[in-house]
Amino acid sequence: METSCFSLSCFSLTLFLSLFTTTVLAGDPDMLQDVCVADLNSSVKVNGFPCKADITANDFYFKGLANAGATNNTMGSVVTGANVEKVPGLNTLGVSLSRIDYAPGGLNPPHTHPRATEMIFVLEGELEVGFITTSNKLFTKNITKGDIFVFPRGLVHFQKNNGVEPAAVIAAFNSQLPGTQSIAVTLFGSTPEVPESVLTKAFQVGTKEVDKIKSRFAPKKN
Incomplete structure (x- = not known):
């Protein structure tokens, strides 16, 4: 004899399964090893860091x-x-x-x-x-x-x-x-500099105002 599942517990289970399935499909790919400790001294460039062999x-x-x-x-x-x-x-x-x-x-x-x-x-x-x-x-x-x-x-x-x-x-x-991209530093302290004509038009100010702000965010010279 078939029984219908209209109870709150059945609804909750269905909702959980649907969310779980969505999460699995949308999440990061499964890792292929237990750990991959970053080798910060490696010259290899990847999307992340290469793994080092000796870890502690x-x-x-x-x-x-x-x-x-x-x-x-x-x-x-x-x-x-x-x-x-x-x-x-x-x-x-x-x-x-x-x-x-x-x-x-x-x-x-x-x-x-x-x-x-x-x-x-x-x-x-x-x-x-x-x-x-x-x-x-x-x-x-x-x-x-x-x-x-x-x-x-x-x-x-x-x-x-x-x-x-x-x-x-x-x-x-x-x-x-x-x-992290700090808005002020990104726009007024970049190297090379964002063209002054871009900043004056974007912020609707004159060159003096732009130069004053740039002087506060200019990269420090060693």
Whole structure:
């Protein structure tokens, strides 16, 4: 005798199976080995890093996020990365972390991560955070200790400490090396320089204003 499955449990199982199937089809390819620790000294260029032969537990270890970074700079913030360049064992695993520290009033200026979505967890303090969609819609939120906020992959976003005490977050990425493009530095501090005619027309300002901004972001000469 056939029975129909209209119960909530049957519906939940069907939904789970459909989501699981979609995830499997859309996810990263299966790894072909247990680990592929990055050989950061190799001259071979691949989409990622080649694997090295001799590995140790230290290739999977990093303690650089334990302490606050120095925020005595122009922006009043500092990012300490724990990506494949610091933790070679992350190679091919598709994850990484960063710690971001902010002085009172400190800003992590508008930037993008072209290869990853970012999720932050507030360790201390209070922040105003936000991202802008490709239709120029701004989403902002004030977050405090214990809160989480997500910045979708590739979208311009920022964090600012509006509190009177230092703040800190741990940021997680679904990439071993998410990449960062700071909007101001990219446009006004590139090498070679973006043509002045492009910047004056794009920002609807004169050459004096462009030159003034460029002087603040020009690469430092050794």
